[in-house]
Amino acid sequence: MSTTPVRSVTAQTFEAEVASAAVPVLVDFTATWCPPCRVLAPILHAIAAEGVGRLKVVEVNGDDEPGLAVRFGIRGFPTVIAFAGGKEVARHVGVTNRDKLLQMVRAHLPPGELRPHAATA
Template identity: 85%
Template sequence: MSTTPVRSVTEQTFDAEVATSTVPVLVDFTATWCPPCRLLAPILHALAVEGAGHLKVVEVNGDDQPRLAARFGIRGFPTVIAFVGGKEVARHVGLTTRDKLLQMVRAHLPPGERRLSAATA
């Protein structure tokens, strides 16, 4: 098992990591050349650590996975999509805050994990 809290997914691993996940998933569509993506990465990393077991965070390199990016209509980086039960429930394009990312999935977290908030950052 990987020790990295944010796993990279590909077209081949997307369904196993996201579509069949039993917990909400934040999917970060990113690119190595994207400065806002680099600023967002530590926020997503912290959420992955704090939400381990109740929230999953994965990343998709849009340059390396163009078909996957096209599948979800990605037009800009970073784009973060929240999935619950394999279905998209929210989307944000551009740099954002930790609290806004949590708002995307908070209603879908187990009651004890809804305590995750910007105040605990």
């Protein structure tokens, strides 16, 4: 079992991991060659650790999954799309901070507080 709370998803696993999720999902469309993606990754990993059970964070390698990138109109990396109830509710292109990412899903989170991860405090 993986120790990271961020799962990689593919076209075959997207529906089960994102569209059918019982909690809001942040989907990070990324690429290994993308420097801004490497800056955003630790922020998303911290959010995933904080939100276990209330929020899910997954990543899609846009180079490996071009069909998903086309399906969601990805024009640049990183692009983070927030889903709630299987529907897109927000989108951000480029590097941003924890608070702006959480704002994308805040209205869809179950009651309770996310616990800031030690690395982000």
